[in-house]
Amino acid sequence: MRLAAILLLLAGALPAQVRNAAVAAAGGSATAPVAPGSLAFVTDYSTLYQEPTIAGAVVSIRPVGSSTPIPAQVENATSSGITFLVPADTPLGNAQLIYHQAGELTQWAAITIAASDFALYTTPAPGVNVSASGPATSNGLSTPVQPGQAIEIFGTGIGALPQSSPQVTLGGVMQTVLYAGIAPDEPGLIQINFQIASGTPDGCYVPMTVSWGSSTATSYLSKTSSGMPCQHPFQLSTSALQTLDAGGTVETGMISMTTALEAASAQQASRQESASATFNSLTAAEIASYFTEPPAQGCSVGSNAPAGLVVSIIGPPFSGSVTLQHASTTLTLTAASGFEYSLTLPPTADAPLNNLPAPEIAGGAWTWNSSGASGAPSGSFNFNLAAPVQLNSGAPIIIPTEQYQTITWNGAGFDSGAMLQMTLTGLGSGAVSCVAPAQAGALTIPANLLAQFTPGGSGVLTVSVTETGASIPHAFLQSSGTLMLVNWSSGDTRPVDFQ
Numbered sequence: 001m002r003l004a005a006i007l008l009l010l011a012g013a014l015p016a017q018v019r020n021a022a023v024a025a026a027g028g029s030a031t032a033p034v035a036p037g038s039l040a041f042v043t044d045y046s047t048l049y050q051e052p053t054i055a056g057a058v059v060s061i062r063p064v065g066s067s068t069p070i071p072a073q074v075e076n077a078t079s080s081g082i083t084f085l086v087p088a089d090t091p092l093g094n095a096q097l098i099y100h101q102a103g104e105l106t107q108w109a110a111i112t113i114a115a116s117d118f119a120l121y122t123t124p125a126p127g128v129n130v131s132a133s134g135p136a137t138s139n140g141l142s143t144p145v146q147p148g149q150a151i152e153i154f155g156t157g158i159g160a161l162p163q164s165s166p167q168v169t170l171g172g173v174m175q176t177v178l179y180a181g182i183a184p185d186e187p188g189l190i191q192i193n194f195q196i197a198s199g200t201p202d203g204c205y206v207p208m209t210v211s212w213g214s215s216t217a218t219s220y221l222s223k224t225s226s227g228m229p230c231q232h233p234f235q236l237s238t239s240a241l242q243t244l245d246a247g248g249t250v251e252t253g254m255i256s257m258t259t260a261l262e263a264a265s266a267q268q269a270s271r272q273e274s275a276s277a278t279f280n281s282l283t284a285a286e287i288a289s290y291f292t293e294p295p296a297q298g299c300s301v302g303s304n305a306p307a308g309l310v311v312s313i314i315g316p317p318f319s320g321s322v323t324l325q326h327a328s329t330t331l332t333l334t335a336a337s338g339f340e341y342s343l344t345l346p347p348t349a350d351a352p353l354n355n356l357p358a359p360e361i362a363g364g365a366w367t368w369n370s371s372g373a374s375g376a377p378s379g380s381f382n383f384n385l386a387a388p389v390q391l392n393s394g395a396p397i398i399i400p401t402e403q404y405q406t407i408t409w410n411g412a413g414f415d416s417g418a419m420l421q422m423t424l425t426g427l428g429s430g431a432v433s434c435v436a437p438a439q440a441g442a443l444t445i446p447a448n449l450l451a452q453f454t455p456g457g458s459g460v461l462t463v464s465v466t467e468t469g470a471s472i473p474h475a476f477l478q479s480s481g482t483l484m485l486v487n488w489s490s491g492d493t494r495p496v497d498f499q
Contacts, residue, residue, distance in 0.1 A: 033114030035159035037088040039188035040072075042099055042109065043081040052077040056102020059084040061113070064094040073187070077101060085188050086113070116159035118190070118215035125245075126208070126219050127153040130193070140245035141204050141284065142229040142238060144222035147196050150178060151221065155190045158212060166212035168194050170221060171201040180212075196223065204230035205291040218293055233291065234475045234483055244284035252282045253376065253484045255368060255474075257324070259361040259388045260491045263395035268350045271388075273361045275324055275331055276342040279376065279482070290485075294419050299434040299445055301452070320374025325367045329360060335374065353395060361490075363387030363413060368484070377480040386413045388490035389420065389438065389465045396495040397461055399424075401450045407434075409463060409492070411441025418467045426452070426459040426498065438465045453498045464491040 034040045042059070050056075057077035060069035070090055076083040082099055092113050100106045120126070125138035130150040137143045145151050161181065168175040175194040183189035192210065200206070205220040222230050229238045240250055255277045263269035318335040325331070333341035348357050363386050372378025391397075392408040399405050407422060418438040424445065425431040430452040436443040453459065466489040467474075474486030 033112040033117040034086050035114055035116045035157045036086055036090045036092075037159060037188060038086050038156040039075065039083060040086050040156075041081055041083050042097060050101070050103040052079055052082075052101050057082045057084075057099070059097070059099040061087065061090055061111075062096045062098060063091045063113070064096070069096075069098055075188075114159070116162075116213055116215050117157045118155055118210070118212050118217050119157045120153060120155040120208075120210060120217045120219040126221050127151045138245065139221050141222050141232065141236075141241035142245050144202075144204075144224040144227065144230050145196055146223070146227045147198055147200065147225055150193055150195050152191060152193050153208075153210070153219075154183065155192070155210070155217060156188050158190050158215065161190075162213035164213065166192055166210050168192065168211075169209045170196070170223070171203070171206045173197050173200045175200070202230065204232050205288060207293055220288065220291070234287070234485075235477045236483065237481075240481070244287065247283070249281040249283050250287065251279065251377075251482045252287075253277060253279045253478075253482055255324070255484065255486045257361050257385070257486065257488045258490070259359045260493070261356070261388065261390060262493045263353055264350075264495070265396070266354075266394045267352050269353045269356055269395065270350055271348045271356070271359055273345040273359060274343065275333055275361065276336075276340055277322060277333055277376065278340045282483075294417070295421070295435045297419075297435050297437070299432055299443070299449055301449060302431055302433060318375035322368070322370040322374060322376050325369065326362060326364060329362075331360070341374075341376070359388050361385070361388070361488075368486075377478055377482045379476075379478040379480070379482075379484070381476040381478075381484065383474040383476075383486050385488050386415070386418070386438075386465075386467065386490075389463060389492055391461075391463060391492045391494060393494065396458075396497045398497050398499060399445075399450065399453070399459075399461075400499050401453045401455050402447060403450075404447050405445045405450060406442055407445065407461070407463070408442045409438075411437075411439045414438035414465065415467055418465055420463055420465050422461065422463045424459060424461045424496065426454065426457055426496075429454050429457055429459075455498055457498045459496040459498060460493060461496050462491060462493045464489060 054074050054077050057074045059072040059074055059082055061072055062069040070087050072087055073085040074082060075085060090113050092115060095111050095113050097109045097111045125140055127139040129137045129139050129145045130152060139145055165177050166180050168177055175197050177194045179193040183191040200223060202224045204222050206223050208219045208221050210217045224230050229241050257275045259271060259273040261271050318339060318341060321332050321334045322341050323330055323332050331343055333343045336342040345360050351357060365382060365384055367382050369380045370376040370378055390410050420436050420438040422434040432445060432449045434443050476484040478484060
């Protein structure tokens with residue numbers, strides 16, 4: 001086995017990759033179950049700023065109803081948290097995770113111990129390319145896997161190893177599994193080897209699905225038929241891809257444009273709009289987050305607000321201004337809190353829903369322009385925005401709680417990959433979240449999900465459309481090497497009466 005070499009390739013960032021075991025800080029709850037015998041990670045931001053050490057970190061798990069915590073083996077300790085091995089004999093069910101770093105007070109979090117909850121490592125490399133004639137290489141943007149080549153991927157959270165083998169698809173094509181089992185000499189680590197099948201599509205972020213037992217995990221791999229660096233969707237150069245693969249970053253400008261409609265009643269509606277620009281340094285994982293699979297379509301119980309991308313600001317404080325222009329309208333973004341250009345437009349005056357004033361951040365052709373004298377790299381480019389989303393209903397929206405309810409909006413003009421997210425919340429009576437293609441123009445909420453709301457009660461319905469992710473249509477590489485991304489979003493919020 002080539003496990004020792006593989007772990008050297010993944011050294012340093014391995015613990016942070018354990019996604020099925022990310023646990024909130026003290027008093028929080030697990031974001032996913034953890035399985036006996038698997039690696040787990042608890043977030044623990046130091047309050048005493050003492051250098052974390054494995055020897056100084058202590059973790060135990062107390063099953064609910066027991067007075068005796070089960071000691072857990074600590075595998076690593078960093079300033080962001082502790083990686084530990086869930087004891088193989090930990091009973092299934094609810095439990096309390098008890099932990100502390102050197103010099104800190106003891107913290108705790110509520111967790112769930114499940115039979116399995118398999119998760120894949122995705123950074124710093126989603127897999128390792130195995131060469132028949134040379135050394136193994138991390139799968140990356142500049143080092144993709146080729147047809148017929150074997151690749152090794154890793155994960156944790158399988159619990160008791162199922163008798164059946166995992167099934168792996170890459171780009172929707174079934175792959176041939178060569179080996180699946182415990183990674184030698186690495187407690188909690190699962191290793192899967194498979195061979196790239198013919199017909200597997202090329203790409204920088206080819207979606208990968210691993211199904212094993214009752215668990216399914218998703219990630220991505222870089223694959224090309226020639227073995228040459230992949231053609232990046234953001235037109236990044238080969239040298240930029242190599243920089244990202246080596247753990248470096250790409251300077252990125254993010255232009256955010258938002259328009260939101262809010263209606264208190266059919267006669268009292270207004271828009272709130274803003275635009276901003278920041279310049280950041282994005283890692284390979286942060287750029288890859290734009291190309292993850294979109295949220296599953298359909299409706300479910302609960303609120304499902306999308307998580308934002310956290311980035312680090314680079315460069316000196318900004319000064320001066322940059323502009324965004326549409327038709328005869330020019331939006332001038334001025335330096336705000338030192339590291340951002342921004343403009344918040346005054347809310348429009350109240351107006352009837354059927355006679356709203358046109359939005360300032362309107363659909364159509366736009367132009368970004370920076371002279372380069374104000375801190376932003378010089379450059380100018382054109383892009384197009386869709387018209388803001390708007391529901392085809394009044395205010396309040398009347399929703400019966402005993403029958404299916406169809407919500408419609410102006411779907412024409414949205415890109416094929418743009419997704420609409422809808423959240424319906426009742427005053428003290430639950431929530432429903434739905435996802436649908438924005439260009440569909442309609443979604444239906446099942447009656448069984450509406451039954452949780454109380455007739456005669458009130459609530460709020462919010463829809464939002466964001467043209468980002470894999471479908472982002474606005475990415476421009478400047479001559480300076482700066483990648484410019486336009487993140488556009490629009491929303492509509494209405495009161496609801498339940499009947």
